[in-house]
Amino acid sequence: MRHLVFFQLLSSVCFFTLSEVVDNNFSKCRKFFLNDIPPDFTPPVGVSVKPICQCLRGENDNLIYLYATLYSTTWKIPIYSAYVFGSPNIGRCDNWYIEPQLDGETEPYMRPKGYGKNIGKNQAVATDYENSDYDKGHLYPVLHTNNHLSMLATSTLTNVAPQDPTFNQKVWLEHEKAVIEDLKSCKVAYVVTGVVPDTNKKKIGNSVTVSKYYWRATCCEKDSKYIGQGYYGPDNNERVTNLNIKSLQEKLNEFYQIKNFRIFSDPSKKYTADGALLQTSCFT
Template sequence: MFVLGLITCVVLRAFSAQALVVDSFDECVWHFYRHTEPSGMDPDAMKICQKLQNEEYDYTDWYSSLYYATLYSVHHKIPLYSAYTLDPRCSIDTGGSNIWHLEPQVTYYQSWEDCFGNVIERILQLRPYRQQDTFIGTGYDRGHLNPNSFQCGDGRTATYTLTNAAPMKERFNRVHWKSWESTLRRFLKGMLDRDRAFSTAYIVTGTVPDPNVRIPQRGTPGDRFRVSVPSHIWTAVCYEHDTDDRKSFSFGYIGRNHPEEPGITLMSVSDLNDQLSGLYSDVDSHKHIYAKLEEQ
């Protein structure tokens, strides 16, 4: 497999949607190939086991109630990756309510006054929670990392959380990346149908935050809560056959978050790891600049 301070606003728990923030991924580790999470990313990122909106965590049925895992960067205010599996029994229908859920328990509030103000605004429906919903009017889509088309039933609903979404250029998300997602789904479904219940497709889709691009622009409403735009989106796949290692395989692909020439390229997981190592190193080298800007 490749290698790569939460402030909780207690009064907002009633609005908690789909995130179970955890100290480790033990509660949903089965979404990772060989129960091993990617490493080498932001050590301050939050680990989330994603569950259904308003659904209580059922310790007697933990496997079915936690649908996928997400590593969420509070610093960049986007997910760094979501880890999930493909259930071949799910319909190809990609329909969804398109109602996105906010996760106040992962939102960083500057003060209790700011926190309380957001509660009032939510109740009055004057505006959404600012930190996770700065996509509006910026020219970017809310791009799923765990695609809704790879899930079904409650699992599909659970993908509509902003902790599973990153700002993607409209054409990149709706044309280029969607085409690769559709091709991947067809390919993996065919393999899973062939091997019946003897194999699992483990998938991780992630982002590389751009050190130079954040939305909304400075001087516009909500700029205090700016979100990093990914420079690249990537996917790694590990297909594991339970009884025949010859039928197991892995691969990955990565592309620039660009509307016309994203250059999405298929490669080995090892080559993907090499690219990501360089890209994330560049992001880390700019992190101190972000910190200074956020202090202003």
């Protein structure tokens, strides 16, 4: 069953914001995936996930889809968020929101504070991060947005995971800035950013799983070619490692203890407007 979840931000310029728990194929927001195909990810046994289309209701009451998230209600953190790269960003809005319907609430509006006995059962809430010594680490970062609506839509707890403050504010931040330089000349760039949970580490708040690794995969269309690049960190040197998509997928299979995780799907044959065959390497 599909549910609409609405919330209104406190600022008068923040519009009506909402997200939509959708079917497993992300039917409402497939445009944020290369070739409209979501990553092929089968969660480990016993781990529940919910696909979410993150969107806004604009001034004309129309739905504006802005990115997609696969959220684990077991780990209470996202598996990944997928978006089309844009930059530079135009500001920041630090109102944090939850999604009541992930916890079975009938209240349609997302809100900054939960109420009801089940709130927080299947998702993180703001109080889980208080005095936790962890940052709210964005998957879809504000730095990679280029409009007010996308910026606002990143401020949901379904788009963040507990991240070590030093790594978040230094190494990963520098990585996010470097990605801007890598992708700014692309005709279009698809990005999938994810979190590997540290299931052996003590959780924060009400059983919110801390991140062990952050990872990112980019696919840039440029000069009739697709160019893929993978990243994960921290590595053994507390840095971000660069690697190709195939190697990243192999790492993620190991990290998640799953098989056949595929971030970008093979587009078969894709052509430019003038009929030229695009060379693709983002799925390898």
